Amino acid sequence: MARFLCYRILATLPLLLFLSIGIFSMLHLAPGDPVTTMLSEDLATPQVEQTLRHQLGLDRPLYVQYWLWLDRALHGDLGYSFRSKAPVASEVVSRLPVTIELTLTAMMVSIVTAVPLGTLAALRRNTGLDAVISGIGTLGLAMPAFWLGILLILLFAVRLHWLPPSGYVPPWQGIGANVRLLILPGVTLAASYTAVLLRVSRMSVLDVIRADYVRTARAKGLREPRLVLRHVVRSALIPLITVVALETGRLLGGAVVTETIFGLPGIGRLAVDSVLNRDFPILQAVTLFMALALITANFLADVLYAWADPRIRYG
């Protein structure tokens, strides 16, 4: 296991390096000049532009800029936002709790609903119940997050006045308000993720249920609930681990849209704003952060997978 871990971590390093080069050069070779964007019309004399460009280091060769950026980045300095002039690292870190709270909530909600429902649909396959559950899954996949969010706001905030339509309160300033504000975004974000997990858990339970060892267990007289929990669900969960990790991208991407609809000050919102403002250092940092989160999720999935299935041995 230790060898496998080392190998897996080492294999990630080149990916990270190329990723940082790719993101860095992509943003810097882009048409459109951040300096002209930053300055208002009347201020933008060639003199001022020149000075600002020099201050930001934008007049140096690209590989020098990359090297300096990488060196600073490894020391936790990701540069300064073109727009707010604040350090990029602190901008990103201050937005993190919102996104983490939102995505983890959505992930928990999804797993807790999708696995039992998917198992139930598989156990009662080709019945009305299965059709209803699978139908919900199909609808959930076709439902764009922003559209569901709008419907939820329309129903629960505008019509019924049960929940606030948008905004954010950190948990340490009022846990009640925090939870109330996260219900609608949480459900919105969870929807398509739940739909995917539902389909996968149904299919993987169906696979397991036909396996020989399940028939053997049933033949030796094991009762249904025990059979389902001990033999079926446990092995059916293994493929699910991979899907949970692979679909983390869907969750992070969904957070971008969800945060925008519900006015949550998270990473996703920061990404959208940085594009609208052509704020390259921020866009760079957010893209790298998202990639890092996804790579970490895949890494954890590999480790969990190896731990859950004794037949798998790497390295």
Place this chain on the structure above:
Amino acid sequence: MGRDADATEFMHPRVHHRRAMRRGTIAALRRFASRQRLACAGAAILVAVALAVVAGPPLDRQAPDAVHISLMMAPPSAAWWLGTDDLGRDILSRLLAGGRISLGVGVAATLAAAAVGVPVGMASGFLGRWVDGTLMRLMDLLFSIPTIMLAIAIVGVLGPSLFNTTLAIAIVAMPPFARLVRGQVLSLRETEFVQAARAIGATTSRILRRHLLPNLLALVVIQGTLTVSFAILTEAALSFLGLGVQPPTPSWGAMLRYGYPFLDRAPWAAVAPGVTIMITVLGLNLLGDGIRDVLDPRVRTG
């Protein structure tokens, strides 16, 4: 193919294919219709949406950009079937015109993604070695960023426009094509008919075009159908965020963006494009699942 592959299984796939064709496309379609009810419903939805979007705008009396200040946020009525938006523009007209953009981007991005992804996957799977290594590491790189985020970053760099949005979606939709095709080519490469073709001295490019490509068709069609639905959703999301097509051009996502601030006074302005996106994507997903069940029995859903 899979279902009636019995005695013909060991023949060259193209011979098999031609026989199946002779046996009648109509019979195959009829069998498809009786076994895949949901997929047919999906196809019906798509035909209806496509017809409306193609035939709708020329028949429409309203210009989608015509502003009627006196009719701002009018509710649905006999004259304005789906009501008007905050500028008094006819929502139905905009929905039809916007559909051309949304469906157009969806199809164009998918075609571009397949046009690059399929050759990349074939080269990677068939040539192997450093070609495979380089191309697949490149795909890993694209895979390591969440799709929407990657699309946002690309649009952020190039600037939001119809073309750049389509390009961004094509780029993020391409790696799955490459991976799927590569996997299939890896197993086809070892089959007898490919080995035989190689033994009689067929060139690599001939093997790729004449022997592998026809056998990849099913896979590409399935992936393509599902990619169109992904592309429509992504375009809608980008336009909704203001990073897609720019006003006054209508697209379903852009209509949602400009409709949702008026949710309390004119909910129809956001409801109409939302429902349209949903049923279109639903139609595509149902059709894609149905085709997959028929063409690839190994991954049957139910």
